[in-house]
Amino acid sequence: MNAPTPTEATPTEKHADAPTLTVYPRPLARATVSIAMGMLLCIPWMIYVEWRDRRKEANSLSSAPFVVDLNLATESELNLLPGVGPKLAKEILRLRDERGKFERVEDLLAVPGIKQTRLDQIRPYVVVP
Structure with a gap:
C-alpha cells in the first residue's frame, strides 16, 4: 500500500475494510x-x-394617488378630493359654469367654502393645464 497523502485519512486496523475518507x-x-x-x-x-x-x-x-383636472372634472371626481363633499363639488361646478375655465388652482378661492387651508389640502390633487 502506498503512503497516504496528507488529504487522506488512514484507516485503523479495526476498520481496515472501511472506505478511505x-x-x-x-x-x-x-x-x-x-x-x-x-x-x-x-x-x-x-x-x-x-x-x-x-x-x-x-x-x-406624488403623495396624491390621483390628480383631477379642474376644467374637466365631474361632480363625482370632485367628491374624491379631501375636504370636498357633494355641496362643495356643486359649488365648484357652478363657479366653473358661470366664469368659464379655471386659469389656475388659486381660482378655487372664489368658491364659497374654500379658504387657503382647504386649498392647500386640495392642491396636490388638482391641476389646471
Whole structure:
C-alpha cells in the first residue's frame, strides 16, 4: 500500500475494510464556512436595502394617488378630493359654469367654502393645464 497523502485519512486496523475518507484541507474548509456565513449575513441586508429603496421610491412619487383636472372634472371626481363633499363639488361646478375655465388652482378661492387651508389640502390633487 502506498503512503497516504496528507488529504487522506488512514484507516485503523479495526476498520481496515472501511472506505478511505477524503479530508479537505483546513484553509479550504475555513474559506467555505466564511463564504457561507457571509452570504447568510448579507442576504437580510440585501432584502432590507431593497425594501428601503422601494419605500424611498414610493415616498418620492406624488403623495396624491390621483390628480383631477379642474376644467374637466365631474361632480363625482370632485367628491374624491379631501375636504370636498357633494355641496362643495356643486359649488365648484357652478363657479366653473358661470366664469368659464379655471386659469389656475388659486381660482378655487372664489368658491364659497374654500379658504387657503382647504386649498392647500386640495392642491396636490388638482391641476389646471
